[in-house]
Amino acid sequence: MNPWQFETTVTDTRTDARGAWVALETTLFYAEGGGQPPDAGTLAGAPVLDIQRVDDVVWHLVEQELERGALVTGIVNDAVRRDHSIQHTAQHVLTALLEDEYGIQTLSFGIGSEESSLEIETDVFDWNQIESLERDVQRIVFENRPVSTYELSSEEVEHTRLRKATDRTGTIRIVAIDGLDYNACGGTHVEATGQLGIVHVTSMKKVRGNVRLTYVAGLRALTAVHSFRTALRTIHQTLSTTNETVAARVIEERNLRLERDKEVKALEARVAKAKVAAFLQEDNYVITHIGKTEAETLTTTIVERIAATGRIAVGANHTGQKLWLMHDGTHDIAIGKFLKRTLDDLGIGRGGGSHKQAQARFESVIDLERATAEIVKRLQEGMVSC
Ligand SMILES: [Zn+2]
The missing domain is CATH 3.10.310.40 (Diaminopimelate Epimerase; Chain A, domain 1)
Structure with missing residues (x-):
């Protein structure tokens, strides 16, 4: 039996401007939340377009209306789930290392369809620090530290160990990365840090006096490397450069171009003058x-x-x-x-x-x-x- 497949009953339905939503007796679908996008998959054979939690009820936006009481099969897209779990767990590792090694707090984060981002509370961060951060992350990946998820009552939670304080009461879901992180989190995660593959920071920007890092992890990192290589190969073939010489060559080309633009302008002025002189006859x-x-x-x-x-x-x-x-x-x-x-x-x-x-x-x-x-x-x- 496919572990991502489940049988359940439609318990409630509603429609709004976006379409038909259904609530289910049980669901394996992850609803959008905590910076993590919703799962993808199918319900009764049709794509599930969105999943939102409202007042503790998980609502599934479906392509075609389903009747209350209908027996349906749900299938979660495991590739999308795995990808989201990788990006999300990578964020735990980045946030933990940034705080423990660099004393920098994470202010917000989100997983996009191509890249994920992290806004961090600092106004100075440079590419040497990013490379050092990536090496620290890689060490945690190679150590293949277990990531465990369990539920505790609020009284059992070691509140002083929490990465971020929670005011939740009742049952609290804890996510712990061995020796690195202890967090209250409702998202989805990989089983061990080795599954992150590579965590690669793709850009750094200043926003609102802080720094926003975008990153890719797992298969997304491989896709990013393929895209860089394709772009670089085109440049190398065009300019006969190597990774070592390309930066200097591009600057040289830019300067040459500026010089030529100046020459062209001067020539155009001479041509224009001659043509106008002829017109004046x-x-x-x-x-x-x-x-x-x-x-x-x-x-x-x-x-x-x-x-x-x-x-x-x-x-x-x-x-x-x-x-x-x-x-x-x-x-x-x-x-x-x-x-x-x-x-x-x-x-x-x-x-x-x-x-x-x-x-x-x-x-x-x-x-x-x-x-x-x-x-x-x-x-x-x-x-x-x-
Ligand atoms: Zn989490």
Whole structure:
């Protein structure tokens, strides 16, 4: 018999905006609580979508309504349960070590679908400390310390040993990690620390004056390592680097890129100057520049320079399928309104702007060319209302 399978009876039902919920005579499903997400699984063959405890009743959100009194089979997804138990027990170990070895309290924690997080009460924690913490955790993993769960009456609990005081009365569930932790906890746990595999901290961020660590454990750690390796392999193949050389190389590439951007800008300014000088030979009120293959930055630089000479500048860029209109403010044409009206008349493109500058984007170069031709025609014929 599958230990994750059970037979039971529906004792109560209710519906709300999220759907149909059922309560069961007995259940093996873990309801969300204590930073741990709910179990997954099926009930009467259909997926259980959520499990919540309300006033000591465990409610299961099901895909299809079930009748009160119905005999049903529940199956808990053991892979999901195991994963949650690993992430949750890893949190016990991290919290215990942070407090005992570093004097840092855990303020809150949660298990996400990919990563789990821990907010800790400190404003200084660095990556050397994280590596040292990970080594401490690994030692506890290798020692394969038993994790035991048992229930005690409030009077039997050794309150001074508790990691966190509890004001619960009656029966209290204790979770103890041999020689490391003694805690009142209702979550699910692994049987021994060896089952955690690896506990790997993935990020560290400052939040609200504290530090938030995110981590992965067990199979999630392996998945994370696979993802890092895939990303690194792509970088290594592209840049011919190794783990040892990649950081310096990326910084070098970034600096080269910044240098080249500066050079490109200087070249664009020279090209723009030359092109505008050629335009000025023409005695036109409207000057049109069409950039078929150039960068958008070059088109806009040319447009700005034409406008600075007192003409109305029209610049089209085929690569970005964009159009710019600009004048120096001495013309009475409200260029943004003019552009918008022309596009509305044509029924293509989207754009607009202010009195002296405007821009539009098109879905195709054909639309861009049509709009450019119409705009130039209207400007030359003076078909603009001011
Ligand atoms: Zn726990």
